[in-house]
Amino acid sequence: xxxxxxxxxxxxxxxxxxxxxxxxxxxxxxxxxxxxxxxxxxxxxxxxxxxxxxxxxxxxxxxxxxxxxxxxxxxxxxxxxxxxxxxxxxxxxxxxxxxxxxxxxxxxxxxxxxxxxxxxxxxxxxxxxxxxxxxxxxxxxxxxxxxxxxxxxxxxxxxxxxxxxxxxxxxxxxxxxxxxxxxxxxxxxxxxxxxxxxxxxxxxxxxxxxxxxxxxxxxxxxxxxxxxxxxxxxxxxxxxxxxxxxxxxxxxxxxxxxxxxxxxxxxxxxxxxxxxxxxxxxxxxxxxxxxxxxxxxxxxxxxxxxxxxxxxxxxxxxxxxxxxxxxxxxxxxxxxxxxxxxxxxxxxxxxxxxxxxxxxxxxxxxxxxxxxxxxxxxxxxxxxxxxxxxxxxxxxxxxxxxxxxxxxxxxxxxxxxxxxxxxxxxxxxxxxxxxxxxxxxxxxxxxxxxxxxxxxxxxxxxx
Ligand code: HEC
Ligand code: HEC
Numbered sequence: 317x318x319x320x321x322x323x324x325x326x327x328x329x330x331x332x333x334x335x336x337x338x339x340x341x342x343x344x345x346x347x348x349x350x351x352x353x354x355x356x357x358x359x360x361x362x363x364x365x366x367x368x369x370x371x372x373x374x375x376x377x378x379x380x381x382x383x384x385x386x387x388x389x390x391x392x393x394x395x396x397x398x399x400x401x402x403x404x405x406x407x408x409x410x411x412x413x414x415x416x417x418x419x420x421x422x423x424x425x426x427x428x429x430x431x432x433x434x435x436x437x438x439x440x441x442x443x444x445x446x447x448x449x450x451x452x453x454x455x456x457x458x459x460x461x462x463x464x465x466x467x468x469x470x471x472x473x474x475x476x477x478x479x480x481x482x483x484x485x486x487x488x489x490x491x492x493x494x495x496x497x498x499x500x501x502x503x504x505x506x507x508x509x510x511x512x513x514x515x516x517x518x519x520x521x522x523x524x525x526x527x528x529x530x531x532x533x534x535x536x537x538x539x540x541x542x543x544x545x546x547x548x549x550x551x552x553x554x555x556x557x558x559x560x561x562x563x564x565x566x567x568x569x570x571x572x573x574x575x576x577x578x579x580x581x582x583x584x585x586x587x588x589x590x591x592x593x594x595x596x597x598x599x600x601x602x603x604x605x606x607x608x609x610x611x612x613x614x615x616x617x618x619x620x621x622x623x624x625x626x627x628x629x630x631x632x633x634x635x636x637x638x639x640x641x642x643x644x645x646x647x648x649x650x651x652x653x654x655x656x657x658x659x660x661x662x663x664x665x666x667x668x669x670x671x672x673x674x675x676x677x678x679x680x681x682x683x684x685x686x687x688x689x690x691x692x693x694x695x696x697x698x699x700x701x702x703x704x705x706x707x708x709x710x711x712x713x714x715x716x717x718x719x720x721x722x723x724x725x726x727x728x729x730x731x732x733x734x735x736x737x738x739x740x741x742x743x744x745x746x747x748x749x750x751x752x753x754x755x756x757x758x759x760x761x762x763x764x765x766x767x768x769x770x771x772x773x774x775x776x777x778x779x
Contacts, residue, residue: 411523411730412459415647417685422645429642432635433459437604442630444497444605445614445621446504452599452639455519459646460730462518462738466603467492469506470709470717472513477707477717485509488616490710491602498624500617513709516737517585523727525583526644527691529569529592530677533580539672539696548756550669552698552722555581557713561594561610566637568682569593569644582697585736586712587721593640606630644683648692649727651778658775661768666757667776670722672696694725694779703751706735718752725779743773 414426434453437443448466449455455464468490471480483490485507492514494503506514536554543551557579559572570591572579581587589595597610605614607630614622624630662668671694681687699719707717715721720736728734734746750758764772 411521411649411727412646413649414645415526415685418645418683422641425638425641426645429638429640429645432639433642437606439497439625442606442624442626444495444624445500445619446493446617447495447497447605448491448493448603449495450604452603455603456522458730459523460521460727461733465516465518465738467506468515468517468708468710470513470515470711471509471511472709472717473511475704476513477704477709479709479711479717480511485512488618491615493615493617497605498621500619500621502618504617515708515710517708518733518736518738520585520723520736521727521731522643523646523730524648524691524693524724525592526646526683526686527648527677527693528582528695528697528724529644530681530683530686530689531582531675531691531693531697532678535675536580536697539675540698543669543696543698546669548666549753550666550700550756551753552670552696552700554697555587555699555713555715555721557581557588557590559590559594561597562612564593564610564637565633566593569640580697581713581715582721584712585720586710586715587697587699588712588715592643593636596639596643597636600631600636608636609633610636644686649730651692652729653778654775655771658771658778661764661772662775665760665764665772667761667772669757670696670698670700670754671725672722695722698722700754701752702749702754705751706749708736725776728777728779743777744769747773747776 412430414423418426433456434451436450436454438450443450449464455462455466457463469486469492470490471483471485472478473480488504492504492506494505496503506512540552540554556577559574559576559579561572561574563571563573570593572590572594579590581590583589583592583595589598594610597608600606600608601611601613602615605624607614607628609629610633612629614624659673662671662673673694674690674692675696677686677689677691679688699715699721701716701718702720703718706720709717711717723735728743732741734740734743735749740746740749747758747761761769761772
């Protein structure tokens with residue numbers, strides 16, 4: 317990544333303005349201006365290509381790159397993993413590679429979107445007036461967690477957990493934004509007030525998120541209904557949300573209109589967004605002040621600026637869709653070294669109740685390799701109350717301060733920190749931080765022998 321990335325630890329996420337005003341396709345920049353510039357990414361892509369074992373894909377079964385087979389004994393690979401037939405065949409040391417079996421043209425589109433994802437914006441492109449970071453990749457490096465992050469602020473009650481009804485102290489929303497561009501002089505910083513709780517959200521991994529988008533609604537509803545009959549307190553719920561963006565005129569993935577309610581939230585740490593294109597538009601707006609036809613207004617800011625150096629909407633819809641194209645096609649990194657014993661312990665300790673190993677995708681999902689398959693996502697996409705210690709004071713749609721979407725256990729071997737704010741530096745710490753509704757499961761985990769606990773954690777670490 318080049319140039320002007322700021323080193324500010326910042327914030328983002330637009331819970332800010334609802335797209336309403338300027339409609340503007342008129343000011344869409346020439347996409348050419350915003351093609352990825354000379355590229356560290358290129359080098360990365362070349363490295364990826366070198367490492368990729370093309371097994372099933374492209375029918376080149378015979379082509380095996382030296383070293384690929386040394387990555388894990390075939391017997392141990394994915395043996396215990398449901399949906400093994402849909403598992404990516406690519407095993408690499410780079411996390412964000414395309415799903416196997418995509419048409420060749422999609423691989424090109426993937427690289428194009430990958431480049432845009434890592435592209436840093438400049439003030440002349442429409443960055444700001446306030447922003448957190450200048451590229452998606454700054455917070456989702458190689459599509460994994462961080463290093464960039466977002467600071468959130470919330471007014472909480474005396475318990476320091478429950479969100480107060482009155483959030484008016486935070487006139488410019490819940491996100492700290494310290495990057496200044498286009499004449500802005502005043503950042504959004506937390507007010508000095510004991511009732512304001514400040515927390516961190518690291519950019520979560522975006523690996524395998526196409527699978528999450530493809531999961532059938534009925535599957536999520538089924539799992540929620542099953543959990544509702546449990547007697548051990550492990551009970552999640554769907555975050556029903558309202559679509560807040562302008563429509564995407566490419567209707568192949570959804571046809572949501574502003575105000576469409578009762579949709580199943582899937583994306584974001586509290587499952588507040590329904591689709592990947594919407595999340596992309598939201599991130600452009602909230603994290604960078606890059607407006608798009610789906611989210612055409614600048615988030616409110618203390619200087620009262622309503623535009624930046626690029627008049628009107630900063631990026632075309634095409635730009636949003638190209639980035640979403642990439643996000644939808646990032647593989648679930650191939651799992652290496654999963655054991656049947658680890659899988660059995662994962663179920664015995666009831667981790668699998670929330671981290672559901674596999675969910676069925678929609679038959680009509682537009683990406684053929686993701687349609688009607690068992691997606692090995694290790695989440696239920698439901699909100700769970702994990703107790704006060706991990707609460708952030710924030711509400712997101714119907715999600716409460718203590719509630720979080722079950723983290724998909726995808727690509728954990730590429731991560732050095734765990735949980736939404738990276739508070740855990742080991743898997744053991746991550747597990748022990750589960751409280752509340754996960755209590756029964758964590759008690760089972762604690763009751764395991766040392767050897768079994770290690771085997772379980774090794775399994776999770778390989779996911
Ligand atoms: C300043 C850091 C930052 C930047 C820049 C950023 N993100 Fe994120 N991203 C986050 C955080 C933090 C979350 C969790 C947000 C939430 O809980 O709502 C997130 C969540 C996501 C998710 C949802 C992942 C999931 O598991 O549900 C997607 C998809 C995503 N970002 C894509 C993007 C794209 C595309 C861009 C660029 C247009 C981008 N992000 C820019 C920090 C960032
Ligand atoms: C009640 C539902 C529930 C149960 C049961 C549960 N988890 Fe979780 N798990 C979650 C939620 C919700 C999160 C996200 C918390 C956060 O990000 O702060 C999470 C996060 C994690 C993470 C961090 C992932 C990441 O990307 O940072 C790991 C690792 C994990 N769980 C492993 C386990 C294991 C192992 C078990 C069984 C011993 C287990 N969980 C049981 C709901 C659950």
